[in-house]
Amino acid sequence: MSTALLEVCDLSVRLGATPVLSGVSFEIETRGRVGLVGESGAGKSTLARALARLVPVSGGEVRFAGLPLNRLEGAALRALRRELQIIFQQPTASLDPHLTIGESVAEPLGLVRPALPRAARRQRVDELLARVGLGAHLAMRYPRELSGGECQRVAIARALAPAPRLLLCDEPVSALDVSIQGQIINLLADVNAQEGTALLLISHDLAVVRSLCERVIVLLAGRVLEVARTAELFAAPAHPYTRALIAALPVLEREGRSVSSPVAPDQSLPSPSAPPEASGCVYRARCPHAIDACARSVPVLEAVTAEPRSSSPGEPHRVACVRWRELRPVASA
């Protein structure tokens, strides 16, 4: 019996004829913190929406707490949905402008516990607001009176109302100022540590994912190119695409050293008019190491390290690149 809370097996999603996700597999353990990174168009948001059953799945299976999430309907689906909540990038757009903050937070409570008396519900709203660091006096305000960071806290309070076991966070801080981002990321870390809510953090920002997640999945054009424990991904990225992503991060070196010189970026320019290859590796058109073999078949995820030790739960480091062994930088001693 595995301890996985969420198991995604060979998931595919098509929008019309366009494949958006192809053969995506990963797991999130109970209380786990998993990051999903990728550039725009990688399929990150579609994956979150597929897990929340907001877009139909065209193949594969999603199991949540052992139940087939993508095949449930009716009351069984509604019951499971409470366990899995989602927060979005635009906090101001995800709150109803006509409801006060208190009403917004009370709304999911009314669905989960309809028998809860008024006074008890109001008290629970205040508790939830306090949980996300907002004063009870904000309950009477409207979303337009709050800042973006405060609205995101309200969205988190709403999501926590049904006491979910998994929180899907789709770019939760990318619309917020950098001075505010840490407040929200730390709040998510506290929710994970104290309530035991597992997190799937979807972000284009590797640095944000790095600070919160134990494990990172790298997605490009709907395919998983690499999965690894966070420290290992940054220390020894095995896929050329992961290396390009890390190299492109702007670096601010301080404490006596000079401001960093630019790292040679990935020279290619992905274009929407030239969609990624239907066959072969999705990165090969941009990859400086691409050879004929890369065009022949889609590389499968293979283990870079041996099976996980008991001290490090979760899947082993995997990479989908036919040349990863020869391209791997020689590890320094």
Added chain:
Amino acid sequence: MALLDIEGLEVRYETAGRRVEAVRGVSLRLEEGECVGIVGESGAGKTQLCLASAGLLPPTARVSGRVRFDGEELLQAPPARLERLRGAALALVFQDPGSALTPHLRIGEQLAEVRTVHRRATRRAAWQAAHAALVRVGFAAPERVLAQFPHELSGGQCQRVLIAMALLGEPRLLIADEPTSALDVTVQAQVLVLLESVRASAGLALLLVSHDIAVVARLAERIVVMYAGRVVESAPTRRLIEAPRHPYSAQLLECVPQARGAPPSRMPFIPGVPPRADVAIAGCAFAPRCARAAERCRRETPPLSGAARAAVACHFPLP
């Protein structure tokens, strides 16, 4: 004489009883060929400052102060004169490259227009210049791009086209407002390298605005930090990064997510939120979020003091 000389600029909007102070007294000088970065959070007044520098503020804006470009006052300049300047001596690049191009015109038409309108160039000469500009911003197949429509290009390609368009006017000043914020990180790195190379080869002055201090630090010789419509610190890039003097600059630098080294167990942040632009500010705008704030900070607005190139607006600056 400075190429761009802004003095005591104030920009405010008044609507239905609300008074929004977007820029609250900013002075800034940019020399010929210099690259100055402006950093700040949303609501700091960065974009309003850019618009004022290009004479693009909407008619509803109440403006006071001076904005001189090459000695010429822009705030009172007639619209026709401003239009002649923009697209020639003064060029702009904005955050959302997709919406800055006309959707139903081919890239070639839009690029050539810069030369036919501003230079009265012949159609043939204008197309040749457009072709050359696309080569300059790194397109391997410029003929194909000339024939394409904006929707056929990616965000990064559109931003390159816009930089090419700016260069066609042979500007002396390029104002780039969050030029890479809408782009993926790998594309952002390419656009920054491109901006760096065109600036060096064309010798143009660059006003680079971004919320991301790491982006600005890559290119700028000097960084100006804005908060709530004011300049709180201005210093040469290395000085600012290694030894910030304003508590806000210091805390903002702490918040930059680090991709190298051991990740912190808690993400650094600045407590509280920036003040709303429609609320009057007494004293230092940063005081409510500042660990060093004293009674005086809540009462007196600290003036920007120091040398022209290294100044700080704080009653209790860091050493």
